[in-house]
Structure formats: C-alpha cells, structure tokens
Amino acid sequence: MTNSGKTESKSDKAIDRVYNYVKLYIKTNAYSPSVRDICKGAGLKSTSSVHTYLRKLDDMGLIEYRPGMRRAIIIKNSDETQEAGLPADVVRLPCIGKITAGQPVYAFEDESDSFLVNASLFGNSIIGSEDAFILKVSGTSMINAHIMDGDYLIVRKQNSCQEGDIIAALIEDEATVKRFGYKNGIPYLFPENDMYSPIPFNTEGCRILGKVVGLHRYSIY
Amino acid sequence: MTNSGKTESKSDKAIDRVYNYVKLYIKTNAYSPSVRDICKGAGLKSTSSVHTYLRKLDDMGLIEYRPGMRRAIIIKNSDETQEAGLPADVVRLPCIGKITAGQPVYAFEDESDSFLVNASLFGNSIIGSEDAFILKVSGTSMINAHIMDGDYLIVRKQNSCQEGDIIAALIEDEATVKRFGYKNGIPYLFPENDMYSPIPFNTEGCRILGKVVGLHRYSIY
DNA sequence: TCCTGATAAGAACAAGTGTTTGACACCCGG
C-alpha cells in the first residue's frame, strides 16, 4: 500500500497469507486444507486465485502441490543451507567412501550412507555438513578404546590435534583411526590393540583428517 | 452401527493391515491416504471394506476419521504422529528418565534428551517413537561388550529375548543393561565385567524392557 | 480517454473420493 508504483505489494501480501495459512492449517489439523479452506483463511473469495498462488508457491519451492490430489499439500521447509525437513539443530553427515589420490570421496548416493546427528551435542563445533563426516570402522585396531569393527565414527574436520586425541588420519592414501601421541618426542599413531604396532607420524605421508568426536553402533553382539 | 460380537481372528488381520498402512502412508507422504489407496496397500479390493475398518478404527479411538473429508485421517493414539519437519525415515526417540513404580518415565521436556535415528537402520523394527527408547549407560558393568559409561543405548521395546541378547531390564524398579543367558538351566543377567556378578533372572522382580540394538557415544577419550 | 496487464471473482466442469446399498461366501450354533 505505501509502496508507490508497486502493484506487487498487494499480490505479495495475498500469496503470503496463503502460504502462512497453509502452514498454520497443517500445523493445527495435521492435514492439508482444501482450496476452499484457504479461500476463507486467506480472505480470498475465489478458488481460482488460491489455485494460482498455490502453483506459484510450488514453483518457488515453498510447498509441494500435487496436481489433482485433495488435501495433499506439503510444506517444504527450506532453510537454505539446512536440508529440507530437518530441524535446525540436526545435521546430516556424509559417510566417507573410499579415498583416492589423497582426496576422500564421500558416498552420498545412498540414504543409509548418511547419518543424522544432533549438532547441539557437539557444542558449536559442528553446525553444518561441511564440518564433519562419518567413517566406518574396519578392523579391531582400536578395540581397547571400545571402538569396534563396524562402528561409525563421527569425525570433526581439523588439521591438527593434541596428544591423546583419537583422530582419523590419512596414511599413504589410506584412512585410519588411531590415537595420537608422542614417544621419545616423536609423534606416533597408536593403535588401541596390543596386536598392532604404533605408526610413526611423519608429516610427509600423513595427513590429519579430523578428530573423532562421536560413535554410532548398530551391530550389537 | 451397533457393535454386536467379537469375532476377531479374521477381521483383526485386515483391520491391522489397514491401520498399519495408514500409519505408514502418513509417515511416508505426510498426508493421508484415500480409501482407494488403502485398498491397494492393505490388499483389500473394496472401498467399502476399508470404509468399514476406518470407522471401526475411529470407534476404537485409534484414528480420527472425518466424515466426508478427503485425506483427512489423523493417527490419534499418538506420540506416534510423525514429528513435524522430520523426514519420513527419521524417528526421534525419547530418552528414558527415571523409573518409578515399575513404569519408566520418559524425559521429553528437553530436546537434548531425545535422539534422532535413521529408522531404516533397523529394518522395519523401529518405525515410530513408541517402538524404542534411549537409555543412558551408567557404570562400566558392560565394558567387555564395549559399552562404556555415558553411552546412549537404543533399546527396541520387546518383552522377551534370546540367549546372548544384550537387553535392558527392570530389576526391582531399577533399569539395567545386561546380557541375557542361562547357567545350569537357570536364566541370568550377565554383566560384561569381571568385577560384577551375574544376577539371577526371576520373573517376579524382573521385567524385560527391550533389546539393545544401537549405541551412540559422544564422549570419546 | 483508452489500452494493457495484473489481480481477483464467479461459475462451471471434471476428477477424486467418501458413503451407501446389495449381494455372495463362509463359519457356527441350533
């Protein structure tokens, strides 16, 4: 109204009312409103107008509007970077696949290859899917730290670490999980299993991928 | 219609299929199925049969079935309605608080007291928040099974178990996690720590809460 | 003023869907 020369100002308000009413209605009733419900709720008198706006909202990606289906509107919660449909404090982390030429390759293709974690559990150190990844444990070299074969580790990316940290590191293009420490002033990666030997940590062939901050286990024996 | 009899054997199977399919459908699609959708999903060939069952389910109080409204079924019984904003394959499980008078009390009030898990990781055994809960480990009695103090266990509810299962059980109103097994034909709950002794499992004071199917750890040392 | 585009309305159409009716098959107790 106050905007001179802007006919959109009026339409924007109507489309906003439609959007907000749909959100409110679904939240209140747990099912979608019909076009005529929205008419009343948004103060529009024609189903056709509502229909137009719903299509626009669908084009904008704000809702999902199935053609012909009754009461089947879905609100697409798009928080920009935030994955659609996830609460703000939850992050989906990619599961690391293999590592070639020093560059980890993430296995995104499968839903089961990603994990949801509550970001709040890690303070503010993991707020996006860029900050961490998942590494599946293979072998029992860390069994004394109670990390078992088949466990999924949450690794927060960082390129340095402190003595005693359990870290994921790249050794000659192979990802491994060990405890970082020193012996006689020399840095080592220590397995937590007497059957294995410490690995000298020489900065040439080794790279720190990150620190293990969490663990998921779905095979309980 | 007047409820006359109680011949359940056959109808219960179909009505269960209807109920489960409606739950699944809503969980998957975020809106209700139509009667004809349910026909296909529940293996019934007549909309009329489905209609009958829906009315019965409404009478039982399991769903809310609005006369005349399309796709407006609500699952009622329900912390079971899918949490708004979560993807279909993700379930938020409540963290068990304390146990009083034999009844576990769930601590729902705090977001940090609940966990998100990918339902797909557990096959179809966990599809709703009523199927499982989270139990925080206190103590080291299961350390040999690599379950540490402070770990969070995902416990699928069930009231029986097999030898060798790691289960959560109620012993004299106290929740505990042990491995179930037999010694000399007598059932015991075995700790996985030589410092502790097996606990005889007598059905009077003991109740099985569920089986441990997953583990989350957020304190890595 | 007249035209034009945007917005909204109203009506009509068509499809999806809830509901009802009637019928058939089956089981079970007389």
Add this chain to the structure above:
DNA sequence: CCGGGTGTCAAACACTTGTTCTTATCAGGA
C-alpha cells in the same frame, strides 16, 4: 439343513475438491 453374524466385494451414488474459463475491477502509461 437352516438362519444369523461376519468379512469381503462390486457397483452405484453423491459430495468434496482441484482445475479451468470467462469476466470484472483497478492502476498506470501513452
């Protein structure tokens, strides 16, 4: 064997609701 209850089906009916078409209103520019 019979009759009632139950579970299912098929089809028809009627209402809800998505969709489209046409028209009305209004603001701004030539």
